[in-house]
Amino acid sequence: MSLDLVANVVVSGVLTGLVYGLMALGLSVIFGVMRLVNFAHGEMMAIAMYAAVVLFAAFGLDPFLAMPAVAASFFALGYVLQRGLINPFIARPEHSQFMLLVAAAMILVNALLMIFGPDARNVQTDYQLESIAIGKLLIDKARLYAAGAALLAAAALFGFFRFTLTGKAIRACADNNLGARVVGLNLRHLYALTFGLGSACVAIAGCAMAVLVEVTPSLGPGYTLLAFVIVIVGGLGSMPGALLGGVLIGVSEALAGLWIAPSAKSMFSFGLLILVLILRPQGLMGKRP
Amino acid sequence: MTPLLDIRSVSKSFRGLKAVSNVSFPVPQGSIVGLIGPNGAGKTTLFNVIAGAFAPDSGQVVLEGRAIQALRPDQVCAAGIGRTFQIVKPFPGLTVLENVVVGALHRTGSVREAEEKSFQILETLQLAEKCNLPASTLTLPDRKRLEVARALATRPRLLLLDEVMAGLRPTECDQLVEVFRRLNGAGLTILLIEHVMRAVMKLAQDIVVLHHGEVVARGAPAQVVRDPAVLECYLGEETEV
Amino acid sequence: MSRARVLLSLLLLLLLVFPAFSGPYALSVATLILYFAYTGQAWNVMMGFAGQLSLGHSLFAGLGAYAAGALFFHFGIGPWAGVWLAMAICALAGVLIGFLAFRFGISGVYFALLTIAFAEFTRVGFDHIDWLGGPGGMFLKVAQRDQVDLLHFRGPPVMYYYAMLLLAAGALAVCSWLLRSKTGYYWQAIRENEEAAQALGINTFRYKLAAVAISSAMTAISGVFFAFYYNNLFPEQIFNISRSIEIILGPVIGGVGTLFGPVLGAALLTLLAEGITELMQALGWEIPGAKQVFYGFTLLVVVMFLPNGIWPYVAKKLRL
Numbered sequence: 001m002s003l004d005l006v007a008n009v010v011v012s013g014v015l016t017g018l019v020y021g022l023m024a025l026g027l028s029v030i031f032g033v034m035r036l037v038n039f040a041h042g043e044m045m046a047i048a049m050y051a052a053v054v055l056f057a058a059f060g061l062d063p064f065l066a067m068p069a070v071a072a073s074f075f076a077l078g079y080v081l082q083r084g085l086i087n088p089f090i091a092r093p094e095h096s097q098f099m100l101l102v103a104a105a106m107i108l109v110n111a112l113l114m115i116f117g118p119d120a121r122n123v124q125t126d127y128q129l130e131s132i133a134i135g136k137l138l139i140d141k142a143r144l145y146a147a148g149a150a151l152l153a154a155a156a157l158f159g160f161f162r163f164t165l166t167g168k169a170i171r172a173c174a175d176n177n178l179g180a181r182v183v184g185l186n187l188r189h190l191y192a193l194t195f196g197l198g199s200a201c202v203a204i205a206g207c208a209m210a211v212l213v214e215v216t217p218s219l220g221p222g223y224t225l226l227a228f229v230i231v232i233v234g235g236l237g238s239m240p241g242a243l244l245g246g247v248l249i250g251v252s253e254a255l256a257g258l259w260i261a262p263s264a265k266s267m268f269s270f271g272l273l274i275l276v277l278i279l280r281p282q283g284l285m286g287k288r289p
Numbered sequence: 290m291t292p293l294l295d296i297r298s299v300s301k302s303f304r305g306l307k308a309v310s311n312v313s314f315p316v317p318q319g320s321i322v323g324l325i326g327p328n329g330a331g332k333t334t335l336f337n338v339i340a341g342a343f344a345p346d347s348g349q350v351v352l353e354g355r356a357i358q359a360l361r362p363d364q365v366c367a368a369g370i371g372r373t374f375q376i377v378k379p380f381p382g383l384t385v386l387e388n389v390v391v392g393a394l395h396r397t398g399s400v401r402e403a404e405e406k407s408f409q410i411l412e413t414l415q416l417a418e419k420c421n422l423p424a425s426t427l428t429l430p431d432r433k434r435l436e437v438a439r440a441l442a443t444r445p446r447l448l449l450l451d452e453v454m455a456g457l458r459p460t461e462c463d464q465l466v467e468v469f470r471r472l473n474g475a476g477l478t479i480l481l482i483e484h485v486m487r488a489v490m491k492l493a494q495d496i497v498v499l500h501h502g503e504v505v506a507r508g509a510p511a512q513v514v515r516d517p518a519v520l521e522c523y524l525g526e527e528t529e530v
Numbered sequence: 531m532s533r534a535r536v537l538l539s540l541l542l543l544l545l546l547v548f549p550a551f552s553g554p555y556a557l558s559v560a561t562l563i564l565y566f567a568y569t570g571q572a573w574n575v576m577m578g579f580a581g582q583l584s585l586g587h588s589l590f591a592g593l594g595a596y597a598a599g600a601l602f603f604h605f606g607i608g609p610w611a612g613v614w615l616a617m618a619i620c621a622l623a624g625v626l627i628g629f630l631a632f633r634f635g636i637s638g639v640y641f642a643l644l645t646i647a648f649a650e651f652t653r654v655g656f657d658h659i660d661w662l663g664g665p666g667g668m669f670l671k672v673a674q675r676d677q678v679d680l681l682h683f684r685g686p687p688v689m690y691y692y693a694m695l696l697l698a699a700g701a702l703a704v705c706s707w708l709l710r711s712k713t714g715y716y717w718q719a720i721r722e723n724e725e726a727a728q729a730l731g732i733n734t735f736r737y738k739l740a741a742v743a744i745s746s747a748m749t750a751i752s753g754v755f756f757a758f759y760y761n762n763l764f765p766e767q768i769f770n771i772s773r774s775i776e777i778i779l780g781p782v783i784g785g786v787g788t789l790f791g792p793v794l795g796a797a798l799l800t801l802l803a804e805g806i807t808e809l810m811q812a813l814g815w816e817i818p819g820a821k822q823v824f825y826g827f828t829l830l831v832v833v834m835f836l837p838n839g840i841w842p843y844v845a846k847k848l849r850l
Contacts, residue, residue, distance in 0.1 A: 014715045015820055035639075037639050037642075040801070050552065057810040085834075088834075092837060094583055094584050094639055094642070095778075095786060096575065096636055096640070096782075096833060098583075098585070099778075099829065099833045100830065100833050100834070101784050102775055102829070103826045103827075103829035103830040103833060104826070105826075106727060106822055106823075106825065106826035106829065107822075107823050107826035107827060107830070109822075110819035110821075110822035110823045111823055112819075112825065113818055113819030113822075114817050114818070114819040114820055114823065117818075118818065135584055221771060221772075225646065225650065225771075228643055228646075229647075232640075234644065250679075250727055259657070262657075262794060263654065263657060263658070263665075264657075264658060266650065267599070267654045267655055268730075270648075270650045270651040270654075271647075271651055273643065273644075273647040274630075274644060275646065276650070277634075277636055277640055277644050277647070278630050278634045278636070279634075279641065281634075281635075281636065281640060321739075340729065342725075345593045361728070361733075362725075362728040362729050362730055363728045363729075363731050363734070364727060364728075366728075366730060366731035367731050371729075372729050374725075374726070374729070378723045378725060378726035379722075379723070379726070380719055380723055380726065381722060381723075382721075382722050382787075383718060383722060387715070387718075390715060391715050391716065391718075391719040391727070391730055391732075392730045392731075394712045394715055394716065395730060395731040398712055400710060400711065400712060400715065405711075423788070431543035439726075439730065440729070440730075441728075442732055443730055471670075484543070
């Protein structure tokens with residue numbers, strides 16, 4: 001196994017991992033602020049991917065160009081969904097929350113199946129076949145663009161939470177729920193905003209992913225689990241942690257696929273999750289729960 | 290005579306803050322000892338150490354000559370110490386009777402026997418009429434009494450009461466004082482944290498005053514309440530104007 | 531209470547004579563209902579009684595199925611011996627997971643995720659164990675299905691029906707007894723408030739572990755049944771998270787922590803699913819996924835409007 005091959009695989013893993021990281025970032029924000037177990041997260045990702053596919057098929061719109069529109073609509077839908085449907089469940093026991101989102105996921109996955117059928121769809125652009133050579137490394141252009149978009153979106157999100165008043169308000173809710181209410185923050189609105197933002201992250205990640213893989217309805221559940229693994233490994237409540245976790249998982253899956261067997265790569269992720277839950281539940285960069 | 294419970298130089302810090310600092314005092318067999326002091330003085334932390342919720346950083350908690358500071362809460366209960374919580378913790382989904390039965394089952398494997406014993410205890414605490422109501426429907430004073438009943442059901446030698454009088458009307462307070470007097474007369478040793486001085490003065494034979502985690506005074510009630518050090522920790526120092 | 535007893539006895543009687551006047555399709559549906567009623571009850575022990583949310587119960591069903599299946603496939607040993615191995619393996623797995631979780635303070639959502647991780651890890655892992663058939667699956671020999679061969683648990687569908695009825699009824703009886711015992715009280719205390727439970731002398735670690743062990747051992751039995759009823763096992767299918775979700779649907783819809791909730795939930799859901807399938811076939815809608823969408827909506831509605839499940843509501847109406 002040449003070092004070049006390994007290096008290429010690692011780079012590929014890092015880039016894909018950044019897209020995973022953005023998806024997980026959306027979950028981290030939702031879970032971190034509202035303690036909501038969004039079991040429909042992966043399904044939302046699948047919907048975003050289909051949105052990109054459809055826009056491409058109908059208008060020839062490149063997924064990267066479609067991102068703003070898809071993100072905006074996901075934000076709006078997410079806001080409405082949270083405010084309208086999910087909000088009463090925040091206070092309910094975990095298994096109740098979980099069942100609500102499982103039901104939602106079930107509906108979403110199968111709606112996709114009904115509309116699009118089980119066959120794989122994809123987006124075909126020119127740059128998917130091109131790569132950039134840097135020294136001995138051969139980097140796929142599509143993967144590079146996808147990672148770039150993910151980083152930009154993540155940076156925008158960091159900026160929002162760091163520098164805007166609303167962002168700080170949301171962080172306050174996450175840190176101290178009761179305190180936030182006492183101070184007069186409109187929790188319902190902020191929660192809905194958070195869910196909207198998380199959905200927008202998923203939207204962008206989904207558009208980016210659509211140029212990297214084929215899209216089928218069954219991708220949903222797998223992404224949900226992946227998002228949870230990343231969030232926990234990276235650390236709950238830590239945004240850099242989500243990205244770092246994404247990269248870690250991306251690289252380890254790529255390497256596992258290279259060294260062990262492609263079909264066994266997810267075993268590594270789950271094994272890692274178990275270890276992290278037992279030994280270091282705050283993950284790599286999170287706060288001690 | 291060896292005390293039932295002996296606190297020996299117990300200290301406990303949380304992230305650098307000394308909650309309990311070198312506290313020592315005995316709780317004689319069959320007595321009622323009151324633990325008072327301003328908020329944040331370390332009283333509940335001391336209770337938590339005694340009850341096994343935390344281990345002390347140093348010092349010993351000795352029950353009848355046996356060091357128990359390293360025991361788990363359930364082991365401490367088995368050793369004969371029962372406790373109530375400052376913020377009550379009922380089992381909301383269970384009825385009042387069932388709540389107490391859980392406690393009573395510590396001493397018997399038979400649910401029927403536990404139910405009988407529990408009902409008797411509820412009667413002494415005047416909660417018997419509410420025995421089939423869900424615990425979640427009780428008012429706060431009733432919840433406090435339920436908590437006492439539940440702890441009593443484990444038939445402890447020593448009962449730790451954490452601010453059980455808070456929120457009770459004077460008549461309710463007096464009723465509860467009577468209950469504790471009777472239980473004490475029957476052999477139960479009691480260590481109570483209390484802010485309601487009415488109850489402390491009526492019940493306690495010995496008072497320990499805690500301030501900033503340290504014992505600042507100890508003695509009979511009449512002396513302690515006149516002790517200038519005690520007055521200072523509640524009222525603050527006199528300053529030159 | 532006697533009103534409930536009367537109704538229960540009537541139900542039992544009805545179920546006993548059911549095969550006499552039902553067709554083969556109805557019989558298979560009824561068997562499926564009883565299967566989910568039983569497995570849901572097993573899960574309920576861990577969640578409804580001891581308050582630990584497991585979303586990876588497919589692990590135990592799968593391990594149980596493969597344990598008994600492998601014994602039969604490779605050594606010809608029948609399910610009556612196989613079931614003991616299955617229960618032992620699953621109880622051990624359960625205790626391992628429980629020990630790790632409780633020792634390291636993993637609870638709530640994190641515990642649920644831990645159970646999912648173990649199930650998924652096993653799912654992918656079993657795909658690589660060729661001795662157990664790998665991804666291609668393990669197929670158990672199906673002998674003639676007309677005569678009842680109890681030793682190898684083969685026979686006509688009606689035999690499976692009665693076997694499942696026995697299991698479901700047995701589980702109900704055992705759980706009912708457990709709930710009223712000291713262990714049951716202690717479990718509920720732990721579920722309601724673990725700290726208070728400890729202060730009353732309950733070794734919560736031990737009792738939680740017991741709940742997990744019992745729940746997983748019970749689930750093992752349903753795995754064994756599955757193996758000998760369907761006669762084929764695929765890791766992808768039996769360890770799949772969808773199985774875990776199916777298992778908990780009944781109790782959650784029916785009422786977590788109640789005795790009859792899992793039974794009612796399983797009945798309603800299975801009937802609904804079959805009903806929708808029939809409806810769609812009648813309407814000529816052969817769209818894949820449509821049934822699941824209806825299913826999902828039903829689940830959504832129940833979760834939103836009857837959060838404690840259907841059974842407590844029904845029980846109140848029937849004044850049981």
